Amino acid sequence: MSFILSKALWVLAAPGNVLLFMLVLGAILLFSPRRAVWGRRLVVVAVIGYGIIAATPLAAFMALPLEERFERPTLPDHVDGVILLGGAVNPLLSSDRNEPSVNEAAERVLAFADLIRRYPQAKHVFTGGTSHIFDDVLREDEPVRGVLRQCGIDPDGVIFENESRNTWENAVFSQRIVGPKPGETWLLVTSAMHMPRSVGIFRQVGWDVIAYPVDYRTRKDAVPYFRLDFDRKLQMLHDTVREWLGLVSYRLMGRTAALFPAP
Numbered sequence: 001m002s003f004i005l006s007k008a009l010w011v012l013a014a015p016g017n018v019l020l021f022m023l024v025l026g027a028i029l030l031f032s033p034r035r036a037v038w039g040r041r042l043v044v045v046a047v048i049g050y051g052i053i054a055a056t057p058l059a060a061f062m063a064l065p066l067e068e069r070f071e072r073p074t075l076p077d078h079v080d081g082v083i084l085l086g087g088a089v090n091p092l093l094s095s096d097r098n099e100p101s102v103n104e105a106a107e108r109v110l111a112f113a114d115l116i117r118r119y120p121q122a123k124h125v126f127t128g129g130t131s132h133i134f135d136d137v138l139r140e141d142e143p144v145r146g147v148l149r150q151c152g153i154d155p156d157g158v159i160f161e162n163e164s165r166n167t168w169e170n171a172v173f174s175q176r177i178v179g180p181k182p183g184e185t186w187l188l189v190t191s192a193m194h195m196p197r198s199v200g201i202f203r204q205v206g207w208d209v210i211a212y213p214v215d216y217r218t219r220k221d222a223v224p225y226f227r228l229d230f231d232r233k234l235q236m237l238h239d240t241v242r243e244w245l246g247l248v249s250y251r252l253m254g255r256t257a258a259l260f261p262a263p
Contacts, residue, residue: 010242010245013241014238014241014242015049015053015234015238015241019049019050022043022045023043023047025042026038026040026041026042026044026045026046027039027043029042030043050230053233053237054229054230054234058233058237059233059234059236059237059240060217060219060233062241062244063193063217063236063240064218066193066194066195066196066240066243066244067213067218069196069261069262069263070192070196070199070213071213072212072213073210073211073212075118076185076210078185079118079119079185079186079187080180080186081122081180081184081185081186081187082116082122082123082124082125082186082189082212083126083127083174083187083189083209084109084112084124084125084126084127084128084189084190085108085167085170085189085194085198086126086128086144086164086170087105087128087140087194088103088105088106088108088109088144088215089102089103089144089147090102091130091142091143092138094138094142094143095138095142099146100143100145100146100147105191105215106147106215107191108189108190108191108214108215109144109147109148109151110151110214111212111214112124112126112148112189113147113148113151113153115212116148116158123159123178124158124159125158125160125161125174126140126141126158126159126160127161127164127170127174128140128141128144128161128170129141129161129162129163129164129165141161141162145158159177159178161173161174161177167194167198167201167246168250168255170198171198171202171205171207172205175206175207180207185210186207187209187212188202188209188212189212189214191215191217192214192215192216192217193217193239193240193243195213196247196260196261197243197246197250197256197261198211200247200250200251200255200258201250201256203257203261204256204257247259
């Protein structure tokens with residue numbers, strides 16, 4: 001139930017959708033003599049909002065604390081397991097085009113392949129099912145298998161969990177399959193922006209992991225680009241707001257060990 005509710009609420013809370021709703025409602029009200037003034041106000045606010053996103057570093061400033069929370073670690077000599085969280089492939093497009101399709105988080109799978117080569121004796125786990133409410137047939141595991149083959153990795157040596165729909169289920173379902181033991185060393189691979197919430201969830205289920213962040217969206221020196229790049233900045237703001245809201249909501253549900261998990 002929480003999965004469906006979170007998807008529905010996010011449609012209303014996504015920054016781009018909020019501004020679009022304001023713009024459409026404002027345009028409609030312009031045709032009403034009594035409410036035209038409110039229509040103009042909504043249109044102006046929406047246009048200003050789009051302008052701020054396109055021309056300022058707002059998205060980068062909001063993303064930077066998330067991405068800087070966990071630094072890339074010095075890899076240990078021995079690792080018992082590596083976990084890759086889903087979210088780097090497009091199952092629908094992969095099925096339609098009959099070839100593995102990756103998205104902007106492709107670095108997750110590339111880093112996973114590299115760690116498999118570095119630690120061939122470790123357990124290698126991919127966890128990710130589907131994030132779609134109405135289509136639960138196509139899962140992420142098949143495209144990931146294809147990408148690993150393209151990277152020269154035999155996917156038969158990887159443990160695949162393909163029933164989870166969110167990060168909480170990633171941790172819970174993988175833990176049931178793998179059964180990690182106290183004292184073992186596990187690396188967790190996901191996007192840097194997604195890492196604080198992910199580590200908090202794994203800690204909450206009693207699985208101590210070492211963060212291995214990838215897929216950075218901001219510059220390390222915290223000097224964002226000021227160029228007009230609306231689509232990229234809107235996507236970054238979309239992902240960032242979702243992570244901040246996810247940290248708050250998961251904390252309220254008791255699914256993360258802290259509001260803003262730290263190393």
